[in-house]
Amino acid sequence: MATTAQPVPPPFTAHDYRGRMERVVADAVAVGLDGGVLVTPGPDLVWLTGYQPTAITERLTLLLLSPNREPTLLAPRLERPDVEAAAGAAALTIYDWTDGSDPYAAAGEFLDPVGRYGISDSAWAMHLLGLQALLPATRYRAMTQCLPMLRAVKDDAELARLAAAGAAADSTFLEVVKLRFAGRPETEVAADLAGLLREFGHEQVDFTVVGSGPNGANPHHEAGERVIQVGDSVVLDFGGLMNGYGSDTTRTVSVGEPSAELVRVHGIVREAQQAAFEAVRPGLPCQEIDRVARAVITAAGYGDQFIHRTGHGIGVTTHEPPYIVEGEQQLLLPGMCFSIEPGIYLSGRFGVRIEDIVTVTTEGGLRLNTTDHGLAVVS
Structure with missing residues (x-):
């Protein structure tokens, strides 16, 4: 059977990813998420940044999109080169943490201690519990619940x-x-x-x-x-x-x-x-x-x-x-x-x-x- 090769579309650009991030921040503000949204590895992170870890592991990776600061991504230090190579990295302030240190303390450096956040459906329970233990006054809502149309309207x-x-x-x-x-x-x-x-x-x-x-x-x-x-x-x-x-x-x-x-x-x-x-x-x-x-x-x-x-x-x-x-x-x-x-x-x-x-x-x-x-x- 002969198949006809499909043309490969051009990749999404840093401009595309920045536009998506800005739209999500505006949507978060509109539904009362004063802290913004927290995005963990999974489809939301890929759609927003072009970054997909080679394997979703127990190590915390966390993107913050907030009305109060530039897009910020926390990742394990050993994965930082992959983050920096992602198409949306130009829009990101990147933090990292090393094995043996406390990743939740690292996240606490840029999170609002009383913020209300949307969080990815794919977030690990242990990561959400870790953030809650560090910042007990924060509040969280599942992304599908608070921003169900996050990726629904396609360009x-x-x-x-x-x-x-x-x-x-x-x-x-x-x-x-x-x-x-x-x-x-x-x-x-x-x-x-x-x-x-x-x-x-x-x-x-x-x-x-x-x-x-x-x-x-x-x-x-x-x-x-x-x-x-x-x-x-x-x-x-x-x-x-x-x-x-x-x-x-x-x-x-x-x-x-x-x-x-x-x-x-x-x-x-x-x-x-x-x-x-x-x-x-x-x-x-x-x-x-x-x-x-x-x-x-x-x-x-x-x-x-x-x-x-x-x-x-x-x-x-x-x-x-x-x-x-x-x-x-x-x-x-x-x-x-x-x-x-x-x-x-x-x-x-x-x-x-x-x-x-x-x-x-x-x-x-x-x-x-x-x-x-x-x-x-x-x-």
Whole structure:
């Protein structure tokens, strides 16, 4: 199989990272975080600075973004050269600490002893407890709770990366359906998906769900040794990171000619997915997209078999805010990207799911996955 190399986008610049940091500080002030935000290794730190430790260890690494001082990053001294090489380092005041010294005391040199902070969801509990022990008057809120839209609205460069990742996932699907399914274990098809994602440019594969027959009724089924049979439906859900940004798409295929019931259920899910997509527009609460998809499935008599939210955000991770679920009143904004993935799951029999990544535009929604939603027949 010949693949076409995807052009590598230009890297983000120090200017890009500084703009993100400034936006986060403004958002923190707006929600009453007078101390600012504390960012530990994980997706937030990568997005804000371009710095990702080679391994997330027990050593404290902490970025402070505060209205009261310039961006400040504390890191272990042995990792300082890597920090200084990061694209966003020009915007940072860098502190370091050495093994054998107290990293929390080092952090206390630039933290407000009575400040209110947002802190990364990925922060280690021992680090948060260490900061609280040093500065007992400080207060902390989880980042998803206080700044849920931190990374939700993408700029043009981010959207281009997401579009390229989506196109690579689409190419993966178009190739995998050419392969034989019947008589092979799910794990072999999952390996095909992973290999194709990498051939089309992904540097990281996060998941390859292959749910055949009754296994398709488990939305997060791990591919196993079940041998796929003629007459099965197979849920294929796969994605990962390409140029640092995520892909995630699902299609359901039939091994041989589908039964009338599978055709009917697939048609309902397809209608629900399309209706939810058509509802996307700026200013609409996230929960309304979930309600639209759910209404179609419920009206068809399968409401109890739609057992998960309609979607999740995507960016530098494959799951992030916003979440397309009942109770989420965050308004859709241009530049947000999320999945629309309704499904019906008939326990012990089969499942159907269709998923695209969608971005909000000023006029509505734009799909980043464009492969046919029809029920593909594979051999």
